[in-house]
Amino acid sequence: MSEFARGARLYHNYLLPIPPMTKQRLCELNDLDRTGAKGVILTGDSYTRELLVVLKIGYVYAYENRCPHKARLLDWMPDQFLDEDGELIVCARHAAMFRTHDGRCVTEPCTGATLRAVEIMADDGAVFLNES
Numbered sequence: 103m104s105e106f107a108r109g110a111r112l113y114h115n116y117l118l119p120i121p122p123m124t125k126q127r128l129c130e131l132n133d134l135d136r137t138g139a140k141g142v143i144l145t146g147d148s149y150t151r152e153l154l155v156v157l158k159i160g161y162v163y164a165y166e167n168r169c170p171h172k173a174r175l176l177d178w179m180p181d182q183f184l185d186e187d188g189e190l191i192v193c194a195r196h197a198a199m200f201r202t203h204d205g206r207c208v209t210e211p212c213t214g215a216t217l218r219a220v221e222i223m224a225d226d227g228a229v230f231l232n233e234s
């Protein structure tokens with residue numbers, strides 16, 4: 103998966119067209135203003151899927167909201183995923199810290215593990231799931 107595929111650049115002139123069949127709105131870009139990240143729950147007939155969307159220096163990224171250490175939810179309160187500097191995603195359970203741009207864990211207890219990235223695109227002030 104390329105860097106571009108994981109992060110969707112916010113500027114319209116860099117965006118790829120969004121196939122209509124795969125466009126599912128996750129959140130508005132301004133939903134990320136307050137905390138820098140947002141939890142999203144997707145539900146269907148037979149599934150519930152929890153994601154997090156994070157904004158970092160003009161790019162937006164999305165991951166499954168599951169820690170690779172013990173598969174726990176990462177947030178300690180709704181939309182609270184980042185450390186106090188807003189630099190890293192922190193797992194609420196055992197405080198593993200993950201880089202926002204690639205989801206790689208940089209501390210114990212799961213150093214080197216990665217969050218599962220989700221394909222997204224940004225368009226028209228919103229973030230969309232971009233999976234087939």
Ligand code: FES
Binds near residue numbers: 194212
């Ligand atoms: S469950 Fe996330 S660090 Fe242990």
